[in-house]
Amino acid sequence: MDFSRRQFFQASATALATTAFGFDLSRAQTRAKELKIARTTQTTSVCPYCAVGCSVIIHTLGDRAKNVKPTVVHIEGDTESPINRGTLCPKGISLKQYVVNDRRLTKPLYRAPGATEWETISWDDAIERMARRIKDTRDTGFVESDDQGRTVNRLDNVALIGGCTDTNEINYLLGKFRFGLGIVTYENQARL
Amino acid sequence: MVTVAKLIDTTTCIGCKACEAACQEWQDQPFPVGTYDGTYQTFPDVRHDFWNLIKFNEIEHADGGLSWHMAKFQCMHCVDAGCITACPAPGAIFRRDNGTVDFDHDKCIGCGYCITACPFDVPRLNPITQKVYKCNLCSDRTAVGLEPACIKACPTNCLTFGARDDLVQIATDRARTLREDGKASAGVYNPAGVGGTNVIYVLEDAAHPEDYGLPNDPTVPWTVRVWQGPLKWLGNAALVGGILGTFFHYIRFGPRHADEESS
Numbered sequence: 249m250d251f252s253r254r255q256f257f258q259a260s261a262t263a264l265a266t267t268a269f270g271f272d273l274s275r276a277q278t279r280a281k282e283l284k285i286a287r288t289t290q291t292t293s294v295c296p297y298c299a300v301g302c303s304v305i306i307h308t309l310g311d312r313a314k315n316v317k318p319t320v321v322h323i324e325g326d327t328e329s330p331i332n333r334g335t336l337c338p339k340g341i342s343l344k345q346y347v348v349n350d351r352r353l354t355k356p357l358y359r360a361p362g363a364t365e366w367e368t369i370s371w372d373d374a375i376e377r378m379a380r381r382i383k384d385t386r387d388t389g390f391v392e393s394d395d396q397g398r399t400v401n402r403l404d405n406v407a408l409i410g411g412c413t414d415t416n417e418i419n420y421l422l423g424k425f426r427f428g429l430g431i432v433t434y435e436n437q438a439r440l
Numbered sequence: 441m442v443t444v445a446k447l448i449d450t451t452t453c454i455g456c457k458a459c460e461a462a463c464q465e466w467q468d469q470p471f472p473v474g475t476y477d478g479t480y481q482t483f484p485d486v487r488h489d490f491w492n493l494i495k496f497n498e499i500e501h502a503d504g505g506l507s508w509h510m511a512k513f514q515c516m517h518c519v520d521a522g523c524i525t526a527c528p529a530p531g532a533i534f535r536r537d538n539g540t541v542d543f544d545h546d547k548c549i550g551c552g553y554c555i556t557a558c559p560f561d562v563p564r565l566n567p568i569t570q571k572v573y574k575c576n577l578c579s580d581r582t583a584v585g586l587e588p589a590c591i592k593a594c595p596t597n598c599l600t601f602g603a604r605d606d607l608v609q610i611a612t613d614r615a616r617t618l619r620e621d622g623k624a625s626a627g628v629y630n631p632a633g634v635g636g637t638n639v640i641y642v643l644e645d646a647a648h649p650e651d652y653g654l655p656n657d658p659t660v661p662w663t664v665r666v667w668q669g670p671l672k673w674l675g676n677a678a679l680v681g682g683i684l685g686t687f688f689h690y691i692r693f694g695p696r697h698a699d700e701e702s703s
Contacts, residue, residue: 281580284468322466325592335595338461345471 285322287311292326295340299412299437302340303329306347320347382406386429407433443539444582445604445638446591447611448512450652451618451626452598455480455494455510459590459599463492463514466578466589486513488564491575492590495653511641511652512590512599515562515575517541520635522660525668526557539604539638540577548572559634559658577638607640614642633659 288307295302303326310316323343327334336343346352356374357366369377389405408431410422426434460482464471469489474482480496492514499507521541527533532547533554550570554563563574578588586592591601600607611628618626627646630636643652650656 283580283584283586286584324462324466324589332595334592336458336462336593337595338456338458341458341462341593342465342471344465 288321289318292328294413295336295343296346296411296413297337297339300331301413302326302332302336304336304340304343320344323347382429390430401430402432403430404432406431407435409434410436412437441537443604443638444577444601445517445539445607445640446577446588447600447602447607447640447642449598449600449611449614449642450509450511451614451623451642451644452596453494453510453512454596454598455496456595457482457494458593458595459512460490460492460494462589462593463575464490466581467491486562486564486574488566488573491515491573497651497653499651507645507651509644509652511654513653514590514639515541515577516560516634517577517638518559518634519637520660522557522559522634522664523554523563525660526553526664528553536579538582540579540582542576542579543572543574545569545571545573553664557661557664559655559660604638604640611640611642615646618642618644629654631655631658633657 285307289310289312291306291308293304293306295304304323305326306320307322307324308318308320310318312318321344324341325332325334325336355368356371358369358374358377359366385406386403389403391400391402391404393399406429408422408426410419414422414436461471463469469491472490475484477484479498481494483490483493486493492512495509495511495513497507497509497511499509501507517540519539521533521535524533524535524541528551529547529549532544532549534542534544536542548571550565550572552565552572554572555561555565563572565572578586578590581588587601591599600610608628608630611630615626615628623644625645625647627643629641629643629646629649629652641649641652641654643649645651648656
């Protein structure tokens with residue numbers, strides 16, 4: 249490759265001019281880490297902890313495509329909620345641990361009286377057992393009439409407690425359940 | 441691009457640590473078991489995997505009274521940052537267009553000079569990866585126009601995020617309100633020794649910032665300035681002079697030949 253003296257000077261001057269004015273390499277460093285929630289699916293929900301009922305946005309992997317198994321990648325406050333306007337308390341902001349946690353219980357556990365270990369039972373067994381216990385308790389404690397002979401049809405030995413984040417629909421069903429059994433002692437965690 | 445900042449109004453901090461949890465969750469860092477030393481503080485100091493610490497400072501007064509100052513502590517994103525001055529690896533610590541000081545961990549060589557040069561003692565070395573870590577003001581969030589995770593979480597409006605000029609104004613107004621309400625020494629902490637910081641505090645007792653775990657008059661150590669300024673150029677001159685001297689010595693006197701008779 250032949251370089252004349254003139255070409256050499258021209259190339260040097262061009263290189264000097266471009267590096268002096270054209271390329272500010274410090275600007276190229278301003279790239280940021282990829283935003284981990286850039287294209288996630290956003291689902292609004294309610295924080296399950298206390299009675300305030302803060303709204304949260306749950307960010308899950310994928311765009312609801314059929315072949316995606318979504319998993320929670322991030323949870324933060326919902327700015328559109330008038331209750332918390334995006335803010336959350338330390339328990340609420342660490343909700344991801346509540347969802348994605350290898351110690352989370354996903355099956356009903358049963359510990360027999362006197363036993364030291366929990367054993368896994370099926371949902372059918374668990375519901376069957378609970379229904380049996382409720383029925384037996386109700387049969388022993390149901391009061392049809394008081395001592396003056398008036399019909400009362402109440403159940404004194406069972407109490408019901410609702411959760412603070414129960415929706416209207418769940419509360420409606422709980423009400424039906426309570427009236428059906430005749431429970432008179434009921435409370436909600438939101439009032440405690 | 442507008443210079444962004446964080447305002448910490450310590451008078452409204454309730455020490456709930458939502459910012460700590462938000463930071464750990466967003467940065468995908470572990471939730472380690474804290475140490476217990478008789479206070480509510482999670483750790484005695486910030487760590488390489490724990491960038492955002494609420495300091496619970498208990499101050500006893502001469503008259504027997506007690507003040508409980510809670511203050512969020514993290515990287516201050518100084519306008520004149522000592523870590524950037526001290527860093528010998530080009531581009532490892534740099535300033536973004538929005539004024540935040542950030543690390544490029546691909547370029548960090550883990551020398552730890554930034555830890556010595558920081559007036560607030562914030563950066564921490566990870567002994568396993570041998571890289572230095574600190575708060576980056578959620579650069580991935582601010583780059584797309586979101587607020588940092590800690591600021592979004594704060595339930596008491598103690599933390600504010602926005603343009604630096606606006607926040608300085610808000611802080612000044614808040615300090616004036618506090619003074620009018622009887623907190624005579626309330627003021628803004630935006631130390632001039634480091635050219636101001638992009639993390640601004642409103643302190644109830646601005647005369648004693650050390651009560652909040654903040655240095656009274658932080659400055660970049662003069663040794664760092666001399667070493668990265670004149671001494672660096674002196675060293676470069678000595679290096680180039682040595683190479684040139686060797687070259688011209690070779691031209692003038694040629695290579696040295698072993699004296700055959702003396703051996």
